[in-house]
Amino acid sequence: xxxxxxxxxRAPEVSKYTEPLMFIPGEYRFSQVGPVPYFSAVMPLQNxxxxxxxxxxxxxxxxxxxxxxxxxxxxxxxxxxxxxxVNGYLKDPNKLSFFNALTIALLPLNGTAIEESYGExxxxxxxxxxxWEKIDVGNVHVEFGLDRSVGVVQWHQGRxxxxxxxxxxxxxxxxxxxxxxRADAVANLPELxxxxxxxxxxxxxxxxxxxxxxxxxxKTLREIFIDLNKNARMVSKSSLILLEDxxxxxxxxxxxxxxxxTEISERLPLSLVTWLEDEAKFDSGSSLSSVLNLNEVVGYCxxxxxxxAIDPFDEGKIKAFTDKITARLSLKPKIKESLKxxxxxxVGRDEPFSVxxxxxxxxxxxxxxxxxxxxxxxxxxxxPYKRYLSKARDIGxxxxxxxxxxxxxxxxxxxFRNRRKAESRDFNPRDAIDTPLGELEGFKANxxxxxxxxxxxxxxxxxxxxxxxxxxxxxxxxxRRKDFLTRWLSxxxxxxxxxxxxxxxxxxxxxxxxxxxxxxxxxxxxFSKAAANRISAFITLCFWLNDAEQGDAxxxxxxxxxxxxxxxxxxxxxxxxxxVAPGLKSxxxxxxxxxxxxxSKLAKAMKKELVKRFTAING
Numbered sequence: 001x002x003x004x005x006x007x008x009x010r011a012p013e014v015s016k017y018t019e020p021l022m023f024i025p026g027e028y029r030f031s032q033v034g035p036v037p038y039f040s041a042v043m044p045l046q047n048x049x050x051x052x053x054x055x056x057x058x059x060x061x062x063x064x065x066x067x068x069x070x071x072x073x074x075x076x077x078x079x080x081x082x083x084x085x086v087n088g089y090l091k092d093p094n095k096l097s098f099f100n101a102l103t104i105a106l107l108p109l110n111g112t113a114i115e116e117s118y119g120e121x122x123x124x125x126x127x128x129x130x131x132w133e134k135i136d137v138g139n140v141h142v143e144f145g146l147d148r149s150v151g152v153v154q155w156h157q158g159r160x161x162x163x164x165x166x167x168x169x170x171x172x173x174x175x176x177x178x179x180x181x182r183a184d185a186v187a188n189l190p191e192l193x194x195x196x197x198x199x200x201x202x203x204x205x206x207x208x209x210x211x212x213x214x215x216x217x218x219k220t221l222r223e224i225f226i227d228l229n230k231n232a233r234m235v236s237k238s239s240l241i242l243l244e245d246x247x248x249x250x251x252x253x254x255x256x257x258x259x260x261x262t263e264i265s266e267r268l269p270l271s272l273v274t275w276l277e278d279e280a281k282f283d284s285g286s287s288l289s290s291v292l293n294l295n296e297v298v299g300y301c302x303x304x305x306x307x308x309a310i311d312p313f314d315e316g317k318i319k320a321f322t323d324k325i326t327a328r329l330s331l332k333p334k335i336k337e338s339l340k341x342x343x344x345x346x347v348g349r350d351e352p353f354s355v356x357x358x359x360x361x362x363x364x365x366x367x368x369x370x371x372x373x374x375x376x377x378x379x380x381x382x383x384p385y386k387r388y389l390s391k392a393r394d395i396g397x398x399x400x401x402x403x404x405x406x407x408x409x410x411x412x413x414x415x416f417r418n419r420r421k422a423e424s425r426d427f428n429p430r431d432a433i434d435t436p437l438g439e440l441e442g443f444k445a446n447x448x449x450x451x452x453x454x455x456x457x458x459x460x461x462x463x464x465x466x467x468x469x470x471x472x473x474x475x476x477x478x479x480r481r482k483d484f485l486t487r488w489l490s491x492x493x494x495x496x497x498x499x500x501x502x503x504x505x506x507x508x509x510x511x512x513x514x515x516x517x518x519x520x521x522x523x524x525x526x527f528s529k530a531a532a533n534r535i536s537a538f539i540t541l542c543f544w545l546n547d548a549e550q551g552d553a554x555x556x557x558x559x560x561x562x563x564x565x566x567x568x569x570x571x572x573x574x575x576x577x578x579x580v581a582p583g584l585k586s587x588x589x590x591x592x593x594x595x596x597x598x599x600s601k602l603a604k605a606m607k608k609e610l611v612k613r614f615t616a617i618n619g
Contacts, residue, residue, distance in 0.1 A: 016159075017125035017141065018051065020152040023200065025144070027208065034210020038199050039153060040101070045194040049175045052104055052198075053163045055225065058114065076172050085173035086180075087312050091352045094246070099174075101197035103166035103228060105221055108138050109159055116217050118204050122159055128152045137204045153200060165201075165221070166228040236278045238291040248325075248355065248363055249306055252298045253291065255368040256375060261407050262399075266376055268294075269398045271406040272389070283450050286397065286406055286437055288379065288388060293452050297459045301371050302328055312352035318343055329366035335359065374485050378462065381489050383496045384449040391443055395436035405433060448501045453517065453527045457535035462488060464536060465543075468571055491543050498617050500542060505616070512613050515587030516580065537579030544572050545614055553614030561607045584609050
């Protein structure tokens, strides 16, 4: 910037006005209403947090008639501010902390009320640059350089209310952060040298702003505020999982997915996983699973040992996490000791705990080695998934033209079809795309395996039984994880061949899954975590029926309901009493159309339901 443009600067005398703030002007000219001028500046952190208010600080007279949508947008989630933005981001020494620009509206203030116009100035501050163009918008003083490429702005600290209309949570986090810094009473902290980008708005014609005809200043402010917040699209959760490099759960999910569109490996092909949008379901369409569902599967595998889910200042919870993740991933002694030392260092310095790059890399590697192969083996060896992948490979959905088609967003697929037709007159979209994909989707018909709740239950069962593999009393699953998985898959495929995993059970009388995976009354599918737990527990009972009970349905049902001798393993008793029995109880009450059932009648009806189901399975 030339000294000619800046001119000669004159230091201001002490006044009620802020210090001159240098800005670069700009404007948007897309609206027929008129241009929207703005002023880009950089504010020192301490000045920013002291001078700029939040929308919730706007005087009451200006926000009494805000709509529900506007009130929702205005609301600040202070838990998110403290836990995610302050403790989990600004205070995390391993994060590269950066916020983008805040949008600040300079509003005319009269005591405790927002004025409807800027009016005329109460006073004028000393000139910052005597040879620059001066514009006073009420008590906002603006000076432009000779070519209007730069300027300075000041505002009366008692007659102007500067408020953040975009970036409220960021500003709130900066305010909280600075409050805690001041509490430490440490001068010259490097953090206080931070400078924050801001965009200033002055809603007045004297600087070129045009209001919509008939709009008041407050109504104009509300319109800008709601549009900024409504149109600021949040990054989808699926995208965060695929892009976040410092989230343990996310990096573990990515060990299950092909690295790129063309990779053919033991990982899941991207063409058969829903990842472009936040959609967990895959009971229709071409996907075998979704990023959101795989994220939950990984969470189940790690059994909640996730650093992002703990208070980074709670010593007890930090220790519980490090102990749990060390055991779950069998971390090597060197990493275990390093993680312990890092935890003690953070606690000793009263710094927020976060996993270092070294520890995160070690955890990801341990998951890739110890758990990813077993999760992927389920997809490649569980019968319905194996058949589905084989068909997908045959029609080119993994390494052919259909792969390229499936990798496109929905809105680009018509262009793909048209381009193919333009390239070859013989190309028929119905024969080349629709028919084979329809055949692939047909493999999902009447199959529980392609419902998100069942897939969760499948892996819940896997991880639950894996915990008990050293104990032979659950049916000889084997003590090594690899042997356990072989036995587990064999049991699952046996149940599949018995028809247990059909959506509409046709054997025997009644519905095998009503009261477990389906609503007791309406029979509609339930997608809750409780339903997934019931499905998992019922699978465990079916394993035991086939293996330890040799298919004796009546004896097994009696033992479950009465358990007189107490000789059933704790795992089996818990699966029935804590998960399956409550679901069947709801079904029995729905069938009897009563709110309560006598214990003797309930036991009899429960036994009858179990015998009917177990007999049908082995029939």
